[in-house]
Amino acid sequence: TQLLEQSPQFLSIQEGENLTVYCNSSSVFSSLQWYRQEPGEGPVLLVTVVTGGEVKKLKRLTFQFGDARKDSSLHITAAQPGDTGLYLCAGAYNTNAGKSTFGDGTTLTVKP
Amino acid sequence: DAMVIQNPRYQVTQFGKPVTLSCSQTLNHNVMYWYQQKSSQAPKLLFHYYDKDFNNEADTPDNFQSRRPNTSFCFLDIRSPGLGDAAMYLCATSSTLAYSYEQYFGPGTRLTVT
Numbered sequence: 001t002q003l004l005e006q007s008p009q010f011l012s013i014q015e016g017e018n019l020t021v022y023c024n025s026s027s028v029f030s031s032l033q034w035y036r037q038e039p040g041e042g043p044v045l046l047v048t049v050v051t052g053g054e055v056k057k058l059k060r061l062t063f064q065f066g067d068a069r070k071d072s073s074l075h076i077t078a079a080q081p082g083d084t085g086l087y088l089c090a091g092a093y094n095t096n097a098g099k100s101t102f103g104d105g106t107t108l109t110v111k112p
Numbered sequence: 113d114a115m116v117i118q119n120p121r122y123q124v125t126q127f128g129k130p131v132t133l134s135c136s137q138t139l140n141h142n143v144m145y146w147y148q149q150k151s152s153q154a155p156k157l158l159f160h161y162y163d164k165d166f167n168n169e170a171d172t173p174d175n176f177q178s179r180r181p182n183t184s185f186c187f188l189d190i191r192s193p194g195l196g197d198a199a200m201y202l203c204a205t206s207s208t209l210a211y212s213y214e215q216y217f218g219p220g221t222r223l224t225v226t
Contacts, residue, residue: 031212042202042217050212088154092213098143098162100213105154
């Protein structure tokens with residue numbers, strides 16, 4: 001069973017602060033996804049990383065895939081209340097019959 | 113726009129009364145998933161279809177069944193809902209042709225059991 005540990009579980013910060021969410025595993029992934037979920041809605045795909053060491057930026061969000069493809073981080077610069085939500089990482093294997101392993105999620109609250 | 117659609121968005125059923133949730137997709141993806149999600153937790157995979165092949169998770173109760181009559185549609189049947197089955201049910205799709213296996217989720221169905 002592949003496990004994906006996500007930290008922190010809860011994060012409450014003031015608007016304008018920076019934060020980093022981590023996703024760690026002992027397994028190597030073919031790709032890793034980050035999703036954001038708002039209350040009452042389904043998760044929305046933010047980014048996919050596939051290459052070890054890859055860095056992707058989405059406005060104020062920076063995603064990094066570890067060199068060994070076992071871990072990833074999400075960094076948010078100058079957080080805004082609109083960033084509030086549940087952030088999920090998910091690791092995928094190309095030999096796992098279409099399944100992904102999800103982290104337990106990070107609930108982010110950004111206070112105005 | 114290509115998308116994943118879930119109906120209804122909100123479903124109320126009585127304890128023990130069978131209920132069916134539906135999911136359709138216009139993405140033409142070959143894999144479809146059903147997840148159960150409880151408050152502030154990560155989605156929990158119940159089962160998925162890889163093409164026509166049904167894959168049940170080992171800890172999914174027998175109370176939960178699924179049907180996929182064609183590529184576009186997938187149904188979740190809860191035969192005898194209990195109070196513990198109240199949750200958000202998420203449908204998702206992915207394509208094994210896209211090696212990244214990223215999943216696209218529907219908006220979910222919030223199930224209430226009275």
